[in-house]
Amino acid sequence: MTVTSEITTAVAALRRQVCDLHAQLTKYQLVTWTAGNVSARVPGHDLLVIKPSGVDYDALTADDIVVCDLHGNLVDGALAPSSDTAAHAYVYRHMPAVGGVVHTHSTYATAWAARGEPIPCVLTMIADEFGGDIPVGPFALIGDDSIGRGIVDTLRASRSPAVLMRSHGPFTIGRDARAAVKAAVMVEDVARTVHIGRQLGALDRLDGRDVTLLFDRYQNVYGQSSANVHGVQER
Ligand SMILES: [Zn+2]
Numbered sequence: 001m002t003v004t005s006e007i008t009t010a011v012a013a014l015r016r017q018v019c020d021l022h023a024q025l026t027k028y029q030l031v032t033w034t035a036g037n038v039s040a041r042v043p044g045h046d047l048l049v050i051k052p053s054g055v056d057y058d059a060l061t062a063d064d065i066v067v068c069d070l071h072g073n074l075v076d077g078a079l080a081p082s083s084d085t086a087a088h089a090y091v092y093r094h095m096p097a098v099g100g101v102v103h104t105h106s107t108y109a110t111a112w113a114a115r116g117e118p119i120p121c122v123l124t125m126i127a128d129e130f131g132g133d134i135p136v137g138p139f140a141l142i143g144d145d146s147i148g149r150g151i152v153d154t155l156r157a158s159r160s161p162a163v164l165m166r167s168h169g170p171f172t173i174g175r176d177a178r179a180a181v182k183a184a185v186m187v188e189d190v191a192r193t194v195h196i197g198r199q200l201g202a203l204d205r206l207d208g209r210d211v212t213l214l215f216d217r218y219q220n221v222y223g224q225s226s227a228n229v230h231g232v233q234e235r
Pocket residue numbers: 103104105168169
């Protein structure tokens with residue numbers, strides 16, 4: 001097999017996977033209209049695959065998924081890449097262990113982003129999945145590297161695979177696209193639960209030592225390894 005055909009095979013498989021994963025965004029009601037996207041790094045190459053701009057989820061096919069370089073330039077595909085491609089590309093350039101990125105405007109997570117408030121770590125599942133509070137990133141306008149830089153700077157200072165970009169919405173990362181989609185589903189789930197919990201009174205954060213114990217156990221036992229996605233050494 002030539003190098004070129006290896007890339008072709010890998011890209012074809014990722015196009016199918018990323019196309020299929022967009023169905024999870026609608027299944028879990030994380031997106032409205034066409035506002036949300038999944039991307040995947042092409043392992044071993046400075047390439048990513050991502051949803052094209054403005055295509056309905058119901059109509060999306062694997063052939064529609066576009067290939068871009070890690071500066072967001074179109075390499076292969078008939079359609080224009082998602083308008084969020086530059087942000088995804090920035091994350092892949094600066095976080096080498098990240099294999100998947102997801103962005104949505106899911107309702108509850110985006111409500112926390114609108115408030116500019118981190119989701120406090122008040123549940124064991126938040127400790128398990130996010131390793132602490134789910135952080136807020138800076139307000140950033142689309143058009144340059146501001147969003148990507150805000151995502152990377154915030155995630156590097158945290159164990160969380162999710163960041164709530166201020167007045168915008170959640171971006172999530174994973175070792176692959178499926179893990180990033182899982183983080184997008186989970187951040188919406190806990191955003192909703194903590195919102196409802198707080199209607200009934202003040203909530204107490206978990207003790208920091210318990211958070212670390214829960215996070216380490218979950219990441220090691222279940223092999224989620226989001227810590228490694230941040231470039232942290234495995235313990
Ligand atoms: Zn957005």
